[in-house]
Amino acid sequence: MMNTFVGNLGHMATILAFVSAVLTAFSYYKYYQANELEKSNWRNFSRVMFYIHSVASVTIAISLFEIIYNHRFEYFYAYSHSSSALPVHYMISSFWEGQEGAFILWIFWNVVLGLVVIHTNKAWEGPVMIVFALVQAFLVSMILGVVIGDLKIGSSPFILLRDAVSAPIFQINPDFVPEDGTGLNPLLQNIWMVIHPPTLFLGYASTLVPFAFLMAGLATKRYSEWIRPTLPWAIFSAMILGMGIIMGAYWAYVTLNFGGYWNWDPVENAVYVPWLILVAGIHTMITYKKSATALKTSIVLVISSFILVLYATFLVRSGVLGDSSVHSFTDLGLSGQLLIYMLFFLAMAIFFAVRSWKYIPTSEKEASVYSREFWIFIGATTLGLMAFQVILPTSIPVWNSIVESFGGISNMAPPADQVGFYTKFQLWFAVVLALLTAVGQFFWWKKMDAKTLKETLVTPYVISVLLSAGIIVLGKVYNLSYMVVVMAGTFTIVANATILSKLLKKSTFKLAGGSLAHIGLGMILIGVMFSSGYSEVISQNMSGLTYRNDFEDEVNKEHALLWINKPTQIKEYTAIYRGRQKKVVGVPGLVNAKLLKPTEQVNQAIALVDIVVNDKTYYREGEFVDIVLEENDYFKIDYYQDDEFKFSLSPMAQYNSSMGLLSSPDSRRFIDKDLYTFVSVISDLEDPEWREDETYEVSPGEMVHISDMVTKLESADVVTELDGMQLFDGDVAVKARLVVQDYDVEKVLEPVFIIRNNQVGRIPVIDHELGVKVELTNIVPEENKFIFTVNRTQKDYVVLKAMVKPQINILWAGTIIMLIGFCVAIYRRYDEFSKMRDKGVE
Amino acid sequence: MKKGHILGLGIIAIAIVIIISMLGDASTYESFATAKAMKAKGEDKAIHVVGQLKKGESGNVEGIEVNEDKTSFYFLMVDNDGTEQRVFYNEPVPADFHRSEQVVVIGGYKNEEIFMADKILMKCPSKYQENEVSTAGM
Numbered sequence: 001m002m003n004t005f006v007g008n009l010g011h012m013a014t015i016l017a018f019v020s021a022v023l024t025a026f027s028y029y030k031y032y033q034a035n036e037l038e039k040s041n042w043r044n045f046s047r048v049m050f051y052i053h054s055v056a057s058v059t060i061a062i063s064l065f066e067i068i069y070n071h072r073f074e075y076f077y078a079y080s081h082s083s084s085a086l087p088v089h090y091m092i093s094s095f096w097e098g099q100e101g102a103f104i105l106w107i108f109w110n111v112v113l114g115l116v117v118i119h120t121n122k123a124w125e126g127p128v129m130i131v132f133a134l135v136q137a138f139l140v141s142m143i144l145g146v147v148i149g150d151l152k153i154g155s156s157p158f159i160l161l162r163d164a165v166s167a168p169i170f171q172i173n174p175d176f177v178p179e180d181g182t183g184l185n186p187l188l189q190n191i192w193m194v195i196h197p198p199t200l201f202l203g204y205a206s207t208l209v210p211f212a213f214l215m216a217g218l219a220t221k222r223y224s225e226w227i228r229p230t231l232p233w234a235i236f237s238a239m240i241l242g243m244g245i246i247m248g249a250y251w252a253y254v255t256l257n258f259g260g261y262w263n264w265d266p267v268e269n270a271v272y273v274p275w276l277i278l279v280a281g282i283h284t285m286i287t288y289k290k291s292a293t294a295l296k297t298s299i300v301l302v303i304s305s306f307i308l309v310l311y312a313t314f315l316v317r318s319g320v321l322g323d324s325s326v327h328s329f330t331d332l333g334l335s336g337q338l339l340i341y342m343l344f345f346l347a348m349a350i351f352f353a354v355r356s357w358k359y360i361p362t363s364e365k366e367a368s369v370y371s372r373e374f375w376i377f378i379g380a381t382t383l384g385l386m387a388f389q390v391i392l393p394t395s396i397p398v399w400n401s402i403v404e405s406f407g408g409i410s411n412m413a414p415p416a417d418q419v420g421f422y423t424k425f426q427l428w429f430a431v432v433l434a435l436l437t438a439v440g441q442f443f444w445w446k447k448m449d450a451k452t453l454k455e456t457l458v459t460p461y462v463i464s465v466l467l468s469a470g471i472i473v474l475g476k477v478y479n480l481s482y483m484v485v486v487m488a489g490t491f492t493i494v495a496n497a498t499i500l501s502k503l504l505k506k507s508t509f510k511l512a513g514g515s516l517a518h519i520g521l522g523m524i525l526i527g528v529m530f531s532s533g534y535s536e537v538i539s540q541n542m543s544g545l546t547y548r549n550d551f552e553d554e555v556n557k558e559h560a561l562l563w564i565n566k567p568t569q570i571k572e573y574t575a576i577y578r579g580r581q582k583k584v585v586g587v588p589g590l591v592n593a594k595l596l597k598p599t600e601q602v603n604q605a606i607a608l609v610d611i612v613v614n615d616k617t618y619y620r621e622g623e624f625v626d627i628v629l630e631e632n633d634y635f636k637i638d639y640y641q642d643d644e645f646k647f648s649l650s651p652m653a654q655y656n657s658s659m660g661l662l663s664s665p666d667s668r669r670f671i672d673k674d675l676y677t678f679v680s681v682i683s684d685l686e687d688p689e690w691r692e693d694e695t696y697e698v699s700p701g702e703m704v705h706i707s708d709m710v711t712k713l714e715s716a717d718v719v720t721e722l723d724g725m726q727l728f729d730g731d732v733a734v735k736a737r738l739v740v741q742d743y744d745v746e747k748v749l750e751p752v753f754i755i756r757n758n759q760v761g762r763i764p765v766i767d768h769e770l771g772v773k774v775e776l777t778n779i780v781p782e783e784n785k786f787i788f789t790v791n792r793t794q795k796d797y798v799v800l801k802a803m804v805k806p807q808i809n810i811l812w813a814g815t816i817i818m819l820i821g822f823c824v825a826i827y828r829r830y831d832e833f834s835k836m837r838d839k840g841v842e
Numbered sequence: 843m844k845k846g847h848i849l850g851l852g853i854i855a856i857a858i859v860i861i862i863s864m865l866g867d868a869s870t871y872e873s874f875a876t877a878k879a880m881k882a883k884g885e886d887k888a889i890h891v892v893g894q895l896k897k898g899e900s901g902n903v904e905g906i907e908v909n910e911d912k913t914s915f916y917f918l919m920v921d922n923d924g925t926e927q928r929v930f931y932n933e934p935v936p937a938d939f940h941r942s943e944q945v946v947v948i949g950g951y952k953n954e955e956i957f958m959a960d961k962i963l964m965k966c967p968s969k970y971q972e973n974e975v976s977t978a979g980m
Contacts, residue, residue: 369845378849381849381853385853385856385857385860388857388860389860389864392860392861392864393864393867393868396868411870411871411872412868412869412870412871413868413869413870413871413889413890414868414869415864415867415868415869416869416887416888416889416890416948416949416960416961417888417960421867425860425863556932557911557913557914557932558913558932558933559912559913559933559934560913561911561912561913655937660936660937660938660939660941661937661938662937663937680933680934681912681934681935797912799912799913799934
C-alpha cells in the first residue's frame with residue numbers, strides 16, 4: 001500500500017518552515033524598528049512565528065524518520081538509504097546519509113539554538129534572530145523541492161520513488177512498492193556514525209551564534225558589547241566542532257581501512273579549517289575582554305569561521321571536489337543555491353564590517369613583546385596561517401572550475417602525497433603553537449619583563465628538557481624533527497601543568513580551562529608524532545618469493561597472504577588465519593560460520609551444533625539463530641609469539657554488490673600501542689572454479705596426499721542411517737571417513753555412496769576452507785579399494801595488512817583533556833555573561 | 843620600522859612560502875604521452891592520469907594480471923587520448939576495480955614500459971544513478 005500522506009505532510013511542513021522563516025526575519029526586523037509601544041507586540045508576533053517555524057522543522061524531521069522507520073520504500077529516500085533488515089539505531093544513520101537529511105539535521109539544530117538564544121538574552125533577541133531566520137530560510141530552501149519553469153529550488157526528501165527513477169515497472173503498475181530498500185552504506189553501520197554527524201552538524205550550526213551576535217552588534221552599533229554573550233557560544237561551538245572532528249577521526253580509525261585516523265581528505269580539511277579559525281577567534285576575543293585590543297581581528301575571524309563553514313558545505317555538497325575526495329556527496333544540482341547562500345552572508349558580513357570599520361575602537365598603543373596581547377596575536381596568526389595552508393590546496397578543484405568557467409584550461413591536481421604535503425607545514429606550525437601556549441600562559445596570568453620571564457620559565461624548561469630526553473630515549477625517537485616535536489609537546493604540558501597547579505591552589509577550577517586545553521594540545525602533538533610518524537607496516541612480504549620483475553623487488557609488499565591454517569610470519573608474530581565468523585544475537589563474541597547454516601530468511605541461520613561459550617549453551621543444535629547483519633564476515637586471525645597463543649583479531653569484511661569489498665579493521669589495544677589489522681582481499685567461496693578430476697584408490701588405513709594435505713581413509717562402512725536422507729529397505733549406503741590433516745587442524749570428510757534399485761547415487765562433500773570436493777565414486781570390494789574423485793580449488797585465504805601504531809592512546813587522552821578544557825571555559829564564560837545580564841548590563 | 847610592520851612582512855613572507863610550496867607540490871593531470879615525455883626530461887614528480895580500464899569486445903575488462911601472492915597486480919589502462927598503457931600497482935586489486943567507469947592513477951613511469959601507480963582513485967557506478975528497481979516481491 002502506498003502512503004502519500006506522510007510525504008505530503010513533510011512537504012507541507014517544509015513549505016511552512018520556509019515561509020515562517022522569512023516571516024520571522026521580517027517581523028523581527030519590524031520589532032527592531034518599532035517604537036517602544038509596539039515593540040512588545042512585534043516581539044510576541046516574531047516569537048510565535050519562530051515557534052511555528054520550529055514546529056514545522058520538527059515535523060519535517062519526524063515525517064522523514066517515519067518514512068524510514070516504517071520502511072516506506074515507495075519513497076525514494078527510504079528506498080535508497082535504508083532496508084528492512086536495519087536495526088533502529090542505524091535508521092538514525094540512514095536519516096542523514098542523504099544530503100537532504102543532513103540539511104534537516106542542520107535546520108533542527110539551528111531551531112534548538114535559536115530557542116535557547118531567545119530565552120537566554122534580553123537585549124539581543126531582535127537583530128540576532130533576524131540573522132538566524134535568514135539562515136534558516138536558506139537552509140530550508142535546500143530541501144524545498146519546488147520547480148518553477150526550469151528553475152529547481154532545493155531537493156525534497158519526500159519525493160516518491162516513481163517520480164525519482166524511471167523504471168519500467170511504474171508504467172505497468174504506478175502503485176508498485178519495492179519489497180526492500182537498497183540499504184545503508186555498510187561503512188556507516190557503526191555506532192560512531194550514529195553520533196558523529198549530529199555532533200558535527202551541531203558544531204556547524206553553532207558557528208552561526210557568534211556570527212549572528214557579531215552582525216547584530218555591528219548593525220546596532222554596539223561594536224564591542226557583542227563579545228560577552230558571544231564568547232561562551234564561540235567556545236561551545238569550537239568544543240562541539242572539535243568533538244565532531246575527533247569522533248570522525250575515531251570512526252575512520254575503527255571503520256575505514258586507510259590505516260589511520262586522518263587522511264587530509266578535502267572533506268576533513270573543510271571542517272578542520274573553520275575550527276582553527278574559530279579557535280583563533282576565541283583567543284582574540286578573550287584578549288579583547290582583558291585589554292581592549294584585537295577587536296578588529298576578532299571580527300574578521302568570527303566572520304571567517306562562519307563563512308568557511310558555508311564554504312565547507314559548498315565544497316562537500318556541490319560536487320566540485322569530484323574525483324579528489326572519497327566521501328563527498330553526489331551532486332544534487334544544489335551548487336548554485338549553495339553558492340548564493342554563501343555569497344549572501346559574505347556580502348552581508350562585508351557590508352556591515354565595512355560600514356562600521358572606522359567606528360570600531362582600536363588601541364593605538366603598540367603591543368610590547370612582554371605583553372600577553374602580543375603572544376596571543378602571534379598565536380592567532382599561526383592558526384590563521386595553518387588554516388590558509390590547508391584551504392588553499394584543498395580548493396584546487398575550485399580554482400580549476402573557475403579557470404574553466406572563463407574558458408581557460410587548468411590541469412592542476414591536488415598534491416600526490418597529501419599526507420606528506422600537509423604534514424610538513426602543519427607539524428611545524430603546531431610546534432610553534434605548543435611553544436606559544438607554554439610561554440603565553442605565563443604572560444597571561446602575570447605581568448612580565450625580561451627578568452621575571454627568565455625566572456618563571458627556567459624551572460618548567462629544565463623539567464621538560466629532562467622529561468623529553470627520557471621520552472626520546474625510551475621511545476627511540478632518533479629523528480631530529482620528531483625530537484623537536486617531543487620537546488615542544490612536553491614543554492607545553494609542563495608549563496601549563498605548572499600554571500594549572502598554581503591556579504588550583506589559589507583560585508577556583510573555573511579558570512583552568514585554558515591550561516587544560518593546552519595540556520591536551522601537547523599530548524595530541526606527541527600522540528600524533530608517535531602514532532603517525534612511527535606507524536610501521538609489519539605485514540611485509542616475508543615469503544622470500546622472488547618476482548618476475550626487477551623493479552618489483554624494490555618496492556615493499558605491504559600485505560601478507562594468509563592461507564587458512566598456514567602459519568605465516570608477521571614481524572615478531574606468527575599469524576594463522578582460522579576461518580570466518582558471524583556475530584550472533586545474544587552470544588558473546590563471534591561464532592564460527594561453519595556452525596551455522598543459512599536459511600531463506602534475512603539474518604537467520606540454523607545452528608548445526610550446540611553453540612556453547614564459556615560452558616554456557618546459547619543455542620541448541622537445530623535451533624534458529626539470529627545473525628547481526630549476515631553479510632558481515634569476521635575473519636579470525638590468531639597471533640602466536642614463540643609458539644604460544646597470544647590473542648585473536650577478527651577484522652570484518654563483506655562483499656557488497658554495489659560497493660565491492662568493504663573492510664573494517666580490528667585492533668589489538670595495548671597501553672603503549674595498537675596493532676591494527678584489516679583484510680584487503682578475501683576469497684570468493686560462492687562460486688569456486690573446480691580444477692580437473694583427480695582419482696585416488698585407497699584401502700582403509702592407507703594414507704594419500706590430497707594437494708599438500710595428508711589424508712587417511714580411516715574407515716568405510718555400510719550405514720543404516722543418514723543425515724538429511726531417508727533410507728529404504730534394499731538400499732545400500734556406504735559412508736567413508738577421511739581424515740584430512742591441514743597443518744595443525746584435523747578435519748573429517750564423509751562422502752557417501754548409495755545403491756538404490758540398481759542405481760548408483762553419490763553424495764560428495766565440499767569443504768570450502770580446504771578447497772576440496774570429495775566424491776566416493778566407486779567401490780571395488782574384491783580388492784577392498786575405494787575410489788575417490790577429488791576436485792580442488794584454492795583454499796580459503798585472506799590478504800592482510802597489519803600495522804603498529806605506537807602511543808595512540810596519548811592522542812586520544814589528549815583530545816579528551818582538551819575537550820574538558822573547553823567545557824570548563826564555556827562554564828566560566830557563560831557564568832560571566834549571565835551575571836552581567838542579570839545585573840541588567842546586557 | 844614599527845614592530846607591527848615587521849610582523850606583517852613576516853606573515854606575508856610565510857604566506858608566500860605556502861603558496862609557492864603549493865604550486866610546487868601540486869600535481870597535474872596528464873596523458874600517458876605527456877607523462878612519458880616528462881619522465882624523458884627527468885621530471886620525477888607524481889602526476890595524475892585519467893582514463894579507463896581496457897575492455898574487450900564483449901565489454902569485459904582485459905589484461906589484469908594478479909601476482910602470485912595476490913598483493914600486487916598489473917592492468918591495462920586507456921587514457922582519454924586513447925593511449926594504452928600497462929600499469930603496476932603495489933596493492934591488492936581494489937574491490938570493484940572491474941566495475942569502475944573511470945580510474946585515476948597517481949604515480950609515474952618506472953621505466954619505458956611500466957607506469958607505476960602509487961594510488962588509484964576509482965569512480966564506480968553510484969547506486970543513486972541506478973535506474974533499475976528490484977521487482978522482487980511482485
